[in-house]
Structure formats: C-alpha cells, structure tokens
Amino acid sequence: MSGSFAAQAVSVLVTVLVVVTALVLVRRRFLTVTVTGRSMEPTLYDGDRVLVRRSPVEAVRAGQLVVLASPHAGTAWMIKRALAVPGDPVPRARVAALAGAAEPRVPADRLVVVGDNARFSDDSRRWGYLPGPLLLGIVVRHLPGPRTASEFRSWDGGKPTAGSGGGERRRNPVPRTGHFDEGRGTDT
Secondary structure (H helix, E strand, O other), X not given: OHHHHXXXXXXXXXXXXXXXXXXXXXXXXXXXXXXXXXXXXXXXOOOOEEEEEEOOHHHOOOOOEEEEEOOOXXXXXXXXXXXXXXXXXXXXXXXXXXXXXXXXXXXXXXXXXXXXOHHHOOOHHHXXXXXXXXXXXXXXXXXXXXXXXXXXXXXXXXXXXXXXXXXOOOEOOOOOOXXXXXXEEEXX
C-alpha cells in the first residue's frame, strides 16, 4: 500500500512541476498590457486590455498592433500600429518626420508606427523611425474586460467586421486567456 501511495505522490509532484514549468514559459512569452489614453481609438479604448506576445522586430508585419517602450524617458509602454517595417518603402507622404529621409526603404531594426487616432497620438509622425530595441511585442488578442464579450472587435486591420454597422462599437467574442499583467500601458 505504501508503494501505491509513493507512486501517486510522485505522479502528483511530476504533474505540478510540469504545470509550473508551463506557466513560467508562458509568462516569459506573453503578458497583458492595459491601454491608457485615446491614441488607438476606435480600435482600442482607455481601459482595454490586450495580450502581447514578446517578439523581435523581424516578426512584425505592417498593420499589426505593437507595444513599444516610449522613446521619452519616464513613459511606460505605448500601443501603436506598425505602418512600415524593415524593408518596406519609407512612408514619406503619411509621416512628415520622414519626408526628408534619404533611404528608399525602412532600415533594418527600425519601425514606423502610428496611432489610429492621430489627433491624440505621439508617434512616428513626430519622431520618425523608432529603434527595434524599443519593441516589446505584437498584440495577439484583445482581452475581455468590463464590457461584455459581445462587444469585442476582431483584429482585422481596423476594418469593420461582417455585419457591423458604421459607428458601432461591436466586437467579436474573444475567449478568456490567462492573466499576466505586467502593468499599465500608455499611448502617448
């Protein structure tokens, strides 16, 4: 009987170790960021939470939402849309700060990012290229929060979802995921 108890104890211990290891690995790869401010409206609103996958600059594609450290000291994270990534043509017409850029393409390890609500966004339109080391990761999911699940929007590049009306804040349901809060983000 003690052999059976010992086998069960070992089995439980192994299961606990596997679960803890998996949680640690997920925590190192994913985190949540809470949106503050209005720079990403109507895609994201103040208080919304997003799941972010830590990623290198090479993984970012134009149109994706990204989280970066602000180039200004003292500001936490900012959430923006990648307008151009390394190798893309320099978007001179859309980004005044890059109008005089000599190179035809976005340099390696640089990003051009903008807020969806230009009136409330400090971004590449003001700063030009942002260095790749500022990148924390790519937004992979909008997390349920105070609003109901039926209000969540899909990540379709900002286009209205099928069946949604013009100005509605309708969102597609998003399954709940783990809570890995690394703190509040900012959108300055």
